Amino acid sequence: MRQTLWTLAALLSHWRRHPANLATLVLGLAIATALWSGVQALNAQARKSYDSAAAVFTGGTAQTLVAARGGLFSQELFVRLRRAGVKVSPALEGVARIGKNDAGEKNVRLIGVEPLTLPRASTLAALSETKEATNILTGAGRSFAAPQTLHDLGLAEGARAKTERGFALPPLVATEDAPPGAVIVDIGVAQKALDKPQRLSRLIVAGDARVEAAQIAAVAGDEMRLVEADEESDLSRLTDSFHLNLTAFGLLAFLVGFFIVNASFGLAFEQRLPMVRTLRALGVSARALVAAIGVELLAFTLVAGGLGVLGGYLIAAALLPDVAASLEGLYGAQLSGRLSLDASWWLSGFAMAGAGALLAAGSGVTKTLRLPVLSVARPIAWREAHQRYLKRQGALAALALLGSAIAYRLADGLVSGFMVIALALLGAALLLPVALAATLRLGESLARGPLSRWFFADGRQEIAGLSLALMALLLALSTNIGVGGMVEGFRQTFLHWLDERLAAEVYYEAATPKDAREIEDWAKGDPRISAVLPIWRARTRISDWPVEIVGMTRHETYSAHFTLLEARPDVWRALFEEDVVLVSEQLARRLKLSLGDALDIPATSDVWRARIVGIFPDYGNPKGQLRFDHAKLAQHFSDASGVHYALRVAPADVASVMEELQRRYGARIARLIDNSGVKKISTEIFERTFTVTTALNTLMLIVSAIALFASLLTLSSLRIAHIAPVWAVGVARKRLAGLELARILLFSAGAATLAIPLGVFVTWGLVAIVNVVAFGWRLPMQVFPAQWAQVFIVALVTALVAAIVPALRLARSAPVDLLKVFANER
Amino acid sequence: MKGKALALHLTLLPAILLALFAGAACAQGFGGLGSDAPGFETPKPGAPVLFPKDHGAHEAFRTEWWYVTANLKGADGESYGVQWTLFRHALEPKSGAGWDDRNIFMAHAAATSAKEHLFAQALARGGVGQAGVESAPFKAWIDDWRFEASDNGFTKARISAKDARFSYDLTLTRDAPFVLQGEAGFSRKAETGQASHYYSQPFFTVDGTLVLHGRAVKVAGRAWMDREWSSQPLAPDQKGWDWFSLHLSGGEKLMLFRLRGARDYLSGNWIAPDGATRLLAPGDIALEPLSQSAVGGHYIPTRWRVQVKSRSLDIVTAPLNPASWNGGTSAYWEGPISFSGSQNGEGYLEMTGY
Structure with missing residues (x-):
C-alpha cells in the first residue's frame, strides 16, 4: 500500500514538471467526453419527450386503437365498441396554432380526452391532482398545459388561448403532467377547436382489460387497428435517423478528442520510461506499479470526466433550442425546453471518459509493464521503431x-x-x-x-x-x-x-370546408385571381407507413413547374384522365415502387388501385406523399379536409388580394400566406x-x-x-x-x-x-x-x-x- | 323514496368527478344530495306522474335514478341477490348536444350470494350514445349494461350487466300496475320540504341466468323497481339513510325509510297486492338496529327490528351476506335480506352515510 502510494507520488510528479502535457490530457479527455455526452443529452431529452407524448394515452402500457388506414375515424365507432362492452376511451389529437401576445404564433399539440373513461394508467389521469380538475366539465371548462408550454406561448394561467380558427380554448391551468408543447382539453372542446366534429384519432384501451383483435373486428370490421403498447410510435420511427446522425457526430467528435488524449498519454509514458525503470530497479513491484497507474487513470477519469459531463450539459443546453426547433419543423415533434437528465446519463459520461482514458493509456501501460528492469531507458525509443x-x-x-x-x-x-x-x-x-x-x-x-x-x-x-x-x-x-x-x-x-x-402566389387554409366553398366561389369571380387551385388533403397508411394525399388540378402551375424526378412522357395528361398517381421519392424508395407499378391505396370506403406515372422529390417530408387528380381525391376520400387552397395572382396584386381575403373573411380564414x-x-x-x-x-x-x-x-x-x-x-x-x-x-x-x-x-x-x-x-x-x-x-x-x-x-x-x-x- | 336509489345516485356527482379527478369539494349530505340546486326544477306536490313519459329522463331535474333489486333462488338451491342501477346527474342546468351534454351517467351492478358480494361500476357522459335513457319503449343503458322494456306498456323487461367476475341477464315480468309512492308520487324527505318524485314497481317476477366466476346458474324470483327524480332530495343536515323494500307474505309489499339528520325523518308505504297504497305516518314506524357488522372499514347495522304498529308488523331482518358493500366512488351497503317474526319474507336493504 505504502509502496503504491509512493509510486503514485513519483508518477504524478511527472505532471507537475510537464503542466502543458497535463493540461492537454485533461482538456482532451474533457472535450471528448463533453461532445459525446452533449449529443447523448440531446438524444435523451428528445426520447424522453417522445415517451411522455406517447404516455399521455397509454401510460406506457395500454393498448390503443387507431384507424386502420390512418387519420381520423367516426366517434360512432367509440360508442359501438363501448356498447359492445369494449372498455375504450376516446381521444382526438391535432395541431392548433396559438397566437402569442407579442408576435408570431406557435403550434401546439391539442389533445382532447374524455375524463370519465380515461384509463388511470394514462399520465393525464394525474391531472386529477389538480384542484381545477372538477371544473373541466362545467362552466367554460379547463385547458391544461405544462408551465413551460405556457411560458413558450406567453400565456398566463387563467388565460383563454385563441386558435387560428378564432376558437377560444377554456381557461388554462398549469400542470407538470401535461407533455411539452401540448394543451389538454375535453374531447368535445378539441373537436370544436380543431373543427373535427364527431371525429376521433385514437381509442385508449383501459389498462386492466386486454383486448383481442378479433373482438375489435367483430364490432368495427377492418376499420380499426390495434396498436400494442410497445409498438414504436410513428414519431420515434420518423426521428430515428435524425438522432442517429447526431450520435454519429458525437462519436466522431469523441474520436477526435480521444486522439488528443492518446497523444498526451503516449508522450507522458514515453517520458516516464526512465522513471519507471528507476522505480522498478529500486524494487517497486509490477503490481504496485499497475495499482498506481490505475489510481492515476481513475483520477483523470473523475476530473476530466466531471469537467466533460459538465461541458456536455452546457453544449446540450446551448444546442437544445435549435434541435427542438428542427425536430418540430421537420417532424412536428415537441421537445421540452428544459434540459432534465437522469443519473444514467451522468454515469455514462463518466464511463465514456474512463473507457477513453483506459484505451488511450493502454499501449503506454503495456509498454511500461513490459519494460525489462535492467534495460537502459530510452526516452526516444519510438524513433527507432x-x-x-x-x-x-x-x-x-x-x-x-x-x-x-x-x-x-x-x-x-x-x-x-x-x-x-x-x-x-x-x-x-x-x-x-x-x-x-x-x-x-x-x-x-x-x-x-x-x-x-x-x-x-x-x-x-x-x-x-x-x-x-x-x-x-x-x-x-x-x-x-x-x-x-x-x-x-x-x-x-x-x-x-x-x-x-x-409556383402559386397565395396560399390559404379556410377554417371549415363550408367557409372554403364560399371563399372559393368569391375567388373564382375575382378578376385579379387567374386560377383557384384546391389542394385538398387526406391521410392513409400504406404498408403501415403514414402517407399524405394531396389533390392537384389541371393547371399550368403544375405542368410547367412541378418538379418530377421520373415520369411518363404524357404524365400531365394521364394524371387527369386515367387512374394514376404521382408518388414521392420517399414513398417510392420505401415501398420499392417504380414507374408503371400499380399501387393499392386504402381510401375512405374501399381500396383504390392506381398506376404510378411519376415520382417527385419531396425534400424534408418524413412521411410519404401521393398526389393525384383533385376530382378523384374528392371521390375516393370523402373525409378529405377540403380547406387548403392556392391562388394564382399577378405579383402586383398579391398584397391587395390578401388584404381583401383578410377583410372579407377574417377568422374564417385560418391561415393566409404568400409564397415568400x-x-x-x-x-x-x-x-x-x-x-x-x-x-x-x-x-x-x-x-x-x-x-x-x-x-x-x-x-x-x-x-x-x-x-x-x-x-x-x-x-x-x-x-x-x-x-x-x-x-x-x-x-x-x-x-x-x-x-x-x-x-x-x-x-x-x-x-x-x-x-x-x-x-x-x-x-x-x-x-x-x-x-x-x-x-x-x-x-x-x-x-x-x-x-x-x-x-x-x-x-x-x-x-x-x-x-x-x-x-x-x- | 327509495334510499338506495339515492345512495347510488349520490355517488354520482362526487363520485365521478371526485373519483376521477380526486379534487374534492366537500359536498353536503351523502353524495352531495343535500346541496343547493339553483337553476334546476324542484319537485312539486300534485304534479302528475305520466307513463310512459316519466319512465324516461327528466333533464330539468338535477338527478334521478332507475333502480332494480331482485331476490332470487338458484337452480342450485342457493339464494342470490342482484342489483342494477343507473344514475343520471346533471352537472349544470344548461346542457347542450353531443359532448356539450352536461349529464353524467353512473351505473352500479352487483350480485350477492351468501358467500360473496360482487360489485361493478360504470361511468359515462351523456349526449354521445355511450349511455342514455329512452321512454317509449323504455330503454336505459350504459356501455353493454341494459335495462329495456319489450314494449311501450312495460309488461316485460330485461336487465343485463357484465363484469370480469360476474354477469347476469334477467327477464322481468309485471303483473300489477306501477305504484306511486308518497302523495301520488310526491315523496317528502324532510320537514323542511325536500322531496322527490317517486314511483315503484314492486311486483316483477324474474327468471334468467346469473354467472358468477364463469359458473352459470338458472335463477328465478322477485324484483322491485324504483324510479325517482329530484334536484335536492336531502335536507342539508341529513347525512344518510336506511331504506327497506320488503316482499311480505300474502303478496303485500312494504317500503320504509329513515333519513338520518338532526331529527330522523321516517316514512313508508304499505302496498296491497292490487297496488293500492297506504302512506304510513312517521309515528307508525319503528326501526331499531340490532347488531353491527364491520364492512369496508365501516360499522354497519346489518340486523334490524322493524315495526309498523298500525299493521301489527314486528319483524327482525338478517342479511344474506353482511358484507354487501358497494365500494364505488360513494360507497354504501346494499344487499338482499330475509326477515322473520310476525311475518316471514325477503327484500332489500340499503344503508348510506355510515
Missing part, C-alpha cells in the same frame, strides 16, 4: 479501407452507411503518416544542400510524434468538407425545388436543422487544433535533442524555428490536401447512402471548390496557431539549454 510503425499503420489503413468497401457492398441500413464513411475516414487517417513520410522521403531525395536534406529527414522523425494530431486534423477537415458540401448542396437543391414547388412567407418559414427550418451540424463541426475543428497544439508543445522539449546538433554546427535559432514552423505548415498542407478527396468522399457517402436511408431522398451530388480553399486556409491557420508558441519558444531558448544536450545533465 519508426519504420515498423509506418508499416503497421499502412497495414491497418489497408484493412480499414477494405472494411469500408465491404460495408458498402453490404450496405442496406443507416449504420452500415455510417460504417462506410467512418472506415474510409479511419483508413485515410491511418494512411496519412505513411503518405507524409513518403512525401518527405521524396523531398529528401530531391533536396540539395545539407540543411534542406536535414529538414526532410528530421521531418520524417517528427511524424510519429505528430501523427495522431495530424490524423485528428485530417478527420476534422474532411468532415468539414464532407458535411459542408452536403449541406450546401442540399441548400441549393432545396431552395430551387422550393421555388418551383411554390412559406419560403421564409421553410428556409428557417432548414437553417436551424443544420445549425447543430455546423456547431459540432466547428467544435471538432477547434478540438483538432488543440490536439495539434498539445502534440507540438509536448514534442518541443524532446525536439531539443534533434535540434541542438544542428544549432551547434552553426544554424541560427531563428532559422531553426522558421524551419520548424515550415515543417508543421507542410504537414498541415499535406493533411488538407488529403482532406479534399476524403471530404468529397464523405459528401458522397452522406448524399448517396446516409440521406437515402435516413430520409428517403437523394440529393444530386455537388462539389464546392471554394469551400475546399476555405478549409485549406483554415488548416494552415490552425497549424500556424498551434505551432507558433513552440516555435517562438525554440527561437528564444537559451543557448545553455541547447548545450545541455551535450552534457549528461538532461
Whole structure:
C-alpha cells in the first residue's frame, strides 16, 4: 500500500514538471467526453419527450386503437365498441396554432380526452391532482398545459388561448403532467377547436382489460387497428435517423478528442520510461506499479470526466433550442425546453471518459509493464521503431479501407452507411503518416544542400510524434468538407425545388370546408385571381407507413413547374384522365415502387388501385406523399379536409388580394400566406436543422487544433535533442524555428490536401447512402471548390496557431539549454 | 323514496368527478344530495306522474335514478341477490348536444350470494350514445349494461350487466300496475320540504341466468323497481339513510325509510297486492338496529327490528351476506335480506352515510 502510494507520488510528479502535457490530457479527455455526452443529452431529452407524448394515452402500457388506414375515424365507432362492452376511451389529437401576445404564433399539440373513461394508467389521469380538475366539465371548462408550454406561448394561467380558427380554448391551468408543447382539453372542446366534429384519432384501451383483435373486428370490421403498447410510435420511427446522425457526430467528435488524449498519454509514458525503470530497479513491484497507474487513470477519469459531463450539459443546453426547433419543423415533434437528465446519463459520461482514458493509456501501460528492469531507458525509443510503425499503420489503413468497401457492398441500413464513411475516414487517417513520410522521403531525395536534406529527414522523425494530431486534423477537415458540401448542396437543391414547388402566389387554409366553398366561389369571380387551385388533403397508411394525399388540378402551375424526378412522357395528361398517381421519392424508395407499378391505396370506403406515372422529390417530408387528380381525391376520400387552397395572382396584386381575403373573411380564414412567407418559414427550418451540424463541426475543428497544439508543445522539449546538433554546427535559432514552423505548415498542407478527396468522399457517402436511408431522398451530388480553399486556409491557420508558441519558444531558448544536450545533465 | 336509489345516485356527482379527478369539494349530505340546486326544477306536490313519459329522463331535474333489486333462488338451491342501477346527474342546468351534454351517467351492478358480494361500476357522459335513457319503449343503458322494456306498456323487461367476475341477464315480468309512492308520487324527505318524485314497481317476477366466476346458474324470483327524480332530495343536515323494500307474505309489499339528520325523518308505504297504497305516518314506524357488522372499514347495522304498529308488523331482518358493500366512488351497503317474526319474507336493504 505504502509502496503504491509512493509510486503514485513519483508518477504524478511527472505532471507537475510537464503542466502543458497535463493540461492537454485533461482538456482532451474533457472535450471528448463533453461532445459525446452533449449529443447523448440531446438524444435523451428528445426520447424522453417522445415517451411522455406517447404516455399521455397509454401510460406506457395500454393498448390503443387507431384507424386502420390512418387519420381520423367516426366517434360512432367509440360508442359501438363501448356498447359492445369494449372498455375504450376516446381521444382526438391535432395541431392548433396559438397566437402569442407579442408576435408570431406557435403550434401546439391539442389533445382532447374524455375524463370519465380515461384509463388511470394514462399520465393525464394525474391531472386529477389538480384542484381545477372538477371544473373541466362545467362552466367554460379547463385547458391544461405544462408551465413551460405556457411560458413558450406567453400565456398566463387563467388565460383563454385563441386558435387560428378564432376558437377560444377554456381557461388554462398549469400542470407538470401535461407533455411539452401540448394543451389538454375535453374531447368535445378539441373537436370544436380543431373543427373535427364527431371525429376521433385514437381509442385508449383501459389498462386492466386486454383486448383481442378479433373482438375489435367483430364490432368495427377492418376499420380499426390495434396498436400494442410497445409498438414504436410513428414519431420515434420518423426521428430515428435524425438522432442517429447526431450520435454519429458525437462519436466522431469523441474520436477526435480521444486522439488528443492518446497523444498526451503516449508522450507522458514515453517520458516516464526512465522513471519507471528507476522505480522498478529500486524494487517497486509490477503490481504496485499497475495499482498506481490505475489510481492515476481513475483520477483523470473523475476530473476530466466531471469537467466533460459538465461541458456536455452546457453544449446540450446551448444546442437544445435549435434541435427542438428542427425536430418540430421537420417532424412536428415537441421537445421540452428544459434540459432534465437522469443519473444514467451522468454515469455514462463518466464511463465514456474512463473507457477513453483506459484505451488511450493502454499501449503506454503495456509498454511500461513490459519494460525489462535492467534495460537502459530510452526516452526516444519510438524513433527507432519508426519504420515498423509506418508499416503497421499502412497495414491497418489497408484493412480499414477494405472494411469500408465491404460495408458498402453490404450496405442496406443507416449504420452500415455510417460504417462506410467512418472506415474510409479511419483508413485515410491511418494512411496519412505513411503518405507524409513518403512525401518527405521524396523531398529528401530531391533536396540539395545539407540543411534542406536535414529538414526532410528530421521531418520524417517528427511524424510519429505528430501523427495522431495530424490524423485528428485530417478527420476534422474532411468532415468539414464532407458535411459542408452536403449541406450546401442540399441548400441549393432545396431552395430551387422550393421555388418551383411554390409556383402559386397565395396560399390559404379556410377554417371549415363550408367557409372554403364560399371563399372559393368569391375567388373564382375575382378578376385579379387567374386560377383557384384546391389542394385538398387526406391521410392513409400504406404498408403501415403514414402517407399524405394531396389533390392537384389541371393547371399550368403544375405542368410547367412541378418538379418530377421520373415520369411518363404524357404524365400531365394521364394524371387527369386515367387512374394514376404521382408518388414521392420517399414513398417510392420505401415501398420499392417504380414507374408503371400499380399501387393499392386504402381510401375512405374501399381500396383504390392506381398506376404510378411519376415520382417527385419531396425534400424534408418524413412521411410519404401521393398526389393525384383533385376530382378523384374528392371521390375516393370523402373525409378529405377540403380547406387548403392556392391562388394564382399577378405579383402586383398579391398584397391587395390578401388584404381583401383578410377583410372579407377574417377568422374564417385560418391561415393566409404568400409564397415568400412559406419560403421564409421553410428556409428557417432548414437553417436551424443544420445549425447543430455546423456547431459540432466547428467544435471538432477547434478540438483538432488543440490536439495539434498539445502534440507540438509536448514534442518541443524532446525536439531539443534533434535540434541542438544542428544549432551547434552553426544554424541560427531563428532559422531553426522558421524551419520548424515550415515543417508543421507542410504537414498541415499535406493533411488538407488529403482532406479534399476524403471530404468529397464523405459528401458522397452522406448524399448517396446516409440521406437515402435516413430520409428517403437523394440529393444530386455537388462539389464546392471554394469551400475546399476555405478549409485549406483554415488548416494552415490552425497549424500556424498551434505551432507558433513552440516555435517562438525554440527561437528564444537559451543557448545553455541547447548545450545541455551535450552534457549528461538532461 | 327509495334510499338506495339515492345512495347510488349520490355517488354520482362526487363520485365521478371526485373519483376521477380526486379534487374534492366537500359536498353536503351523502353524495352531495343535500346541496343547493339553483337553476334546476324542484319537485312539486300534485304534479302528475305520466307513463310512459316519466319512465324516461327528466333533464330539468338535477338527478334521478332507475333502480332494480331482485331476490332470487338458484337452480342450485342457493339464494342470490342482484342489483342494477343507473344514475343520471346533471352537472349544470344548461346542457347542450353531443359532448356539450352536461349529464353524467353512473351505473352500479352487483350480485350477492351468501358467500360473496360482487360489485361493478360504470361511468359515462351523456349526449354521445355511450349511455342514455329512452321512454317509449323504455330503454336505459350504459356501455353493454341494459335495462329495456319489450314494449311501450312495460309488461316485460330485461336487465343485463357484465363484469370480469360476474354477469347476469334477467327477464322481468309485471303483473300489477306501477305504484306511486308518497302523495301520488310526491315523496317528502324532510320537514323542511325536500322531496322527490317517486314511483315503484314492486311486483316483477324474474327468471334468467346469473354467472358468477364463469359458473352459470338458472335463477328465478322477485324484483322491485324504483324510479325517482329530484334536484335536492336531502335536507342539508341529513347525512344518510336506511331504506327497506320488503316482499311480505300474502303478496303485500312494504317500503320504509329513515333519513338520518338532526331529527330522523321516517316514512313508508304499505302496498296491497292490487297496488293500492297506504302512506304510513312517521309515528307508525319503528326501526331499531340490532347488531353491527364491520364492512369496508365501516360499522354497519346489518340486523334490524322493524315495526309498523298500525299493521301489527314486528319483524327482525338478517342479511344474506353482511358484507354487501358497494365500494364505488360513494360507497354504501346494499344487499338482499330475509326477515322473520310476525311475518316471514325477503327484500332489500340499503344503508348510506355510515
